[in-house]
Amino acid sequence: MPTLLSAWFNSHQPNLHPPSFYSLSLFRSSHPPPSPNPTLAMALSRFASSSRSGSLLKPLSSAISLRRPISTDTTPITLETSVPFTAHQCEAPSRTVQTSANELLTFFRDMALMRRMEIAADSLYKAKLIRGFCHLYDGQEAVAVGMEAALTKKDCIITAYRDHCTFMARGGTLLEVFAELMGRQAGCSRGKGGSMHFYKKDSNFYGGHGIVGAQVPLGCGLAFAQKYSKDEAVTFALYGDGAANQGQLFEALNISALWDLPAILVCENNHYGMGTAEWRAAKSPAYYKRGDYAPGLKVDGMDVLAVKQACTFAKEHALKNGPIILEMDTYRYHGHSMSDPGSTYRTRDEITGVRQERDPIERIRKLILSHDLATEKELKDIEKEVRKEVDDAIAQAKENPVPESSELFTNVYAKGLGVESFGADRKEVRATLP
């Protein structure tokens, strides 16, 4: 049985790029045009596939030594994804991506925040402040962050129960997350949903679903409604490798393909459906191919730039041609949930291996440092800031009250019609539903 890491290495090229493989192309720049560097020009001409490539070139040495402000610089930077995309029934998008210092640093900060948030949730769960189920996303941050970068708030996202980070990416706050996890009023579902039921309708985030696979037909329904309403937007329906075998997924995909719905099915393949490895659950673990007539793309889900590129491609595709599947090759460091140590069905070596070789935050850190977009200290400061934000939110959430008893009976219906509802002892506790 191949280990996860060796299997991944066998199918991919090494992901480390020496600096000469990228180009710094400047267009729409406010800097004065310098004399071009011939070596750099040659390197640039190989990658200038985009129609937006400019003619202003800056020598590499002077580019690196320039100290630019880190948080607002939107000067385009062209990079390559870790590995090329693998396509099924479609043309893969280019592995050359456009980004900027601002974007990379935003990615870094957002992923660091999510990482810190999930680790803090782990501690809160062990301290018994969080009850029931708690499914953590650390390791998979690049999928949430990269996807959000490719979308607008008009596009819809729906996912399963591992939803804390997806909720944050859609604009949720830390207080809403921690308060909901601890069952308090300030939670995004006012304490009535819990870890698996985060929603943010004003950002078109539709949860937050506990039944494996159910969110995929729901997501195709959102796409149907977007098409019906002529909104020119798409829905991303996320599911795991475990859910990929669900029949309702194929039912929904069939209908989406028949009706040309702008639905993107995103398989977050972290290689384990709870304790069952993908090779034990799926006869064909090539999830990006399982759409059969529907095109698919396999993406390195630990590379936020690859995720963004794939999602941009998928959105364009779905608006024109109907459903497409994205398989995000990703990994979760925690077990399936807080009740699962995560080490009975995989080795600790595998986990540390992925953390060392493929961690999404480390990848961006290396990119930022190697492009001199920020110093190590600046990145550490960001991590400290983020840690403080998380700690402050937790402190605030801890102070927040639990829901009022009357909340037991609210929101059963949108329109309660003055009907009666009952507590455990109906002679003791009754309420009229508004």
Next chain:
Amino acid sequence: MLAIARQRILGQSFQKIRPAVSVLRSYSSAAKQITVREALNSALDEEMSADPKVFLMGEEVGEYQGAYKITKGLLEKYGPERVLDTPITEAGFTGIGVGAAYYGLKPVVEFMTFNFSMQAIDHIINSAAKSNYMSAGQISVPIVFRGPNGAAAGVGAQHSQCYASWYASCPGLKVLSPYNSEDARGLLKAAIRDPDPVVFLENELLYGESFPVSDEVLDSSFCIPIGKAKIEREGKDVTITAFSKMVGYALKAAEILEKDGIYAEVINLRSIRPLDRSTINASVRKTNRLVTVEEGFPQHGVGAEICASVVEESFAYLDAPVERIAGADVPMPYAANLERMAVPQIEDIVRAARRACYRSVPLAAAA
């Protein structure tokens, strides 16, 4: 002794001439007759016309004109974007319908029969019914699930189950079951306009039956309030609750009972959830006796809930144990004679009402 005295008192009331207050008499004199099928079709047509967010989805609803012709003509009128034929994949298309409702559209999802809704029941309960609560009001689900429910004729065990009690036990759902054309029109229109998920249980054998409807019922704004039962026939001796096809049986039973001097009050529940407990209890407080009638399986059925409710709220008013008439506690058999035994018949309702009135034993035997 007491039994004989009671018989005599009831015998005296037999002498009074009581006008049978029938619903039919209260309609306008120029009453039009429409079938339940026409009622449902016109309700769908009007609601689709009034609100562009309403659309239909289900197997054969479009080109086939509806498996039972309920959606006849709607594809021609509203086009394939709003009347959608689905593949035979209930879990998939029900989930799609619920997702569309999350976004704000108003789907009307047809199940060819509610037996097939079991394939999609996770979406009805977990995706639709509970969402408004779990999201603290962010995600409401204005969807209607409709289709024939309960026994038809000779369709066997897998195609004959009544789902009223299953769905009605779930908070977050509204469950309606019309009897006549007025019910069909008014309740379906109310269901489509309602912002919550509604399970709308029709009856295949009633589709072809005609009922008189007033001009008010035919008006496009006509709506019946959800959660209110209707007293189809007033009475004073025993209350009979029923829904869907059994209302017709209960009314016929009431006519038979009237000949014996037992005046039954027939309540058409219309709404299984919310259950109109106040109308039921008020009636039982008047008559002091109750017979519940339903087609579905008896255990944990609608009648069980009604009985518990009445015992809790109106115990002191009961003069006899509550009687339950329900489908037989067996899967539905095919053979016609066995099928007849598996579904309530009018004589079962009459017998139960007599028992409730302590009239089932002949006078000579009571000593």
